[in-house]
Amino acid sequence: MLNISDKNPVTFDGSRYKTIKELSNRPHYKILRRLIIGICIVLVLVLFLPWTQNIQGSGAVTTLKPDQRPQTIHTAIAGRIEKWYVKEGDFVNKGDTILFISEIKEEYFDPNLVENTGDQVDAKKMALESYGGKVSALDVQIGSLQKEQKLKLEQASNKIKQAHLKVKSDSMDLEAVRTQLRIAETQFNRAVNLNREGLKPLTEVEEKRLKLQESEAKILTQENKFLAAKNDLINAEVEINRIIAEYSEKVSKANSDKYTALSTKYDTEAQVTKLQNQYVNYSIRNGLYYIKAPQSGYINKAMLGGLGETIKEGTPVVSIMPAGYDIAVESYVEPIDLPLIHKGAKVRVWFDGWPTVVFSGWPGISYGTFGGRVVAIENFISPNGKYRILIAPDKAEEAWPKQLSIGAGAQTMALLDVVPVWYETWRVLNGFPPNYYQPAADAAKEKAKK
Structure with a gap:
C-alpha cells in the first residue's frame, strides 16, 4: 500500500486569517446559542404544564x-283565505287572530247549521222522553194486569171451593134421598104384604106407592143436581186455566210493547248522542275558521299569501317565534x-x-x-x-x-x-381517546353503591 500522506497531519490554524478571526469574535452567535438553549428548556418545561x-x-x-322553539301554525280544516290580521314581524299575544278562512265544503254551507242541529237534538230529546213515558205507562199497565189476574184467580179459586162444597152437599142430599127411597120401598112392600094378609087396607098401600114414586122422582132430581154441581166444579177449574191464559197473553203483549218502546228509546238515545256529537263538532268547526296564535311571539314568515286562495287541512300558514x-x-x-x-x-x-x-x-x-x-x-x-x-x-x-x-x-x-402536555401529545400522536373522566360527585355515588 502506498504511503502518500505524512505521518504527522498538518493542523489548520485559523487565527492567522483576519476574516475568520473577526467572525469568531461576533457576539450574536453567543446570544443565538443561549436563545436556542433557553427555548429548549422552556419547551421541556411546557411538556410538564397541566393540559x-x-x-x-x-x-x-x-x-x-x-x-x-319556532313553530309553524297549520289549518285544522280546509277553507278559503278571506282576511289577514297580521303581517310578518308583528308581535301577537296568545289567542290573537292571525287569519280568517271561509267554508268550502257543501255540507257545512248552511249558516244556521249549528242552530238547526241544536233543534234536532231538542226534538230527539223530546221523543226520547215520550218513549220513556210510554215505557212507564206500560209498566203500570203490566202491574195492573198482574193484580187483576191475581184477583181473578182468587175469585176462581173461591168458586172452585164453593163448587166443591156444593158437590159435597148434593152428594149428601143424594144419599139422603136414596135412603128415603129404600125406606119407601120397604114400607111399600110391608104394606103390600100386610094388605095380602088383610091387616092393612088398600088405601094405605096406595099411599105407600105414592110415597115410593115421590122418592123415585126425588132421587132423579137430586142426581141431576149432583151432576150439575160436579159440572160447575169442572167449569170453575177450567175458568182458572182460562184466566191464566188470558192474562198471560195480555201481559205478554204489554211486555212486547214495552220492549219495542225500550228498543226505540235506546235507538233514540243513540241518535241523540250522535246529534249532540255533530252539534259539538259543528260548534268547534265554527271556531276553527279563525286561526289564532297558540302562544305569544313574533310572526316570522307567512307561508301563504293573497286572498281567496283555497287551502287544505294541515296546510302551514305562518311561522311564529315565541317571545319568551x-x-x-x-x-x-x-x-x-x-x-x-x-x-x-x-x-x-x-x-x-x-x-x-x-x-x-x-x-x-x-x-x-x-x-x-x-x-x-x-x-x-x-x-x-x-x-x-x-x-x-x-x-x-x-x-x-x-x-x-x-x-x-x-x-x-x-x-x-x-x-400533562407531554401525555396529551403522546395520546394524540397515538390516536388514543381522552381519559374516561368521572366527576367527584358521581364517583362518590358509584363508590357508595358498591
Missing part, C-alpha cells in the same frame, strides 16, 4: 324547552367521544360572530367563551353520523349574550380530565 383534555363539537343556538324562551345550544359530538359525556358536565361555548380567543387546553385564559352544562344526551345517532347533546347556560358563570338569535352557529368544548 385540560376536551371534546369539541359544533352546533347551533336553540331553546331549552320544545314549546319555546330559555336559550340553549345543541351540539354534535363524535360517537367515540359519547361515553365521555355525562349530564352536568361543564362545557365552554363560543358563538359565531362573537369576538373569541380560544386556548383549548387552557380554558381559563380563553376569551369570549361562555360556561354551560350538559342537560340532555341523545342516545340515537343523528343523520350526520354524530350524537346530539343539549347544553344550557351555567348559572354560576357569566350570562350568555342577549343578542344571540335562535339558529346562530356555536362551537362547544366539553372539559374533561387535566393531564
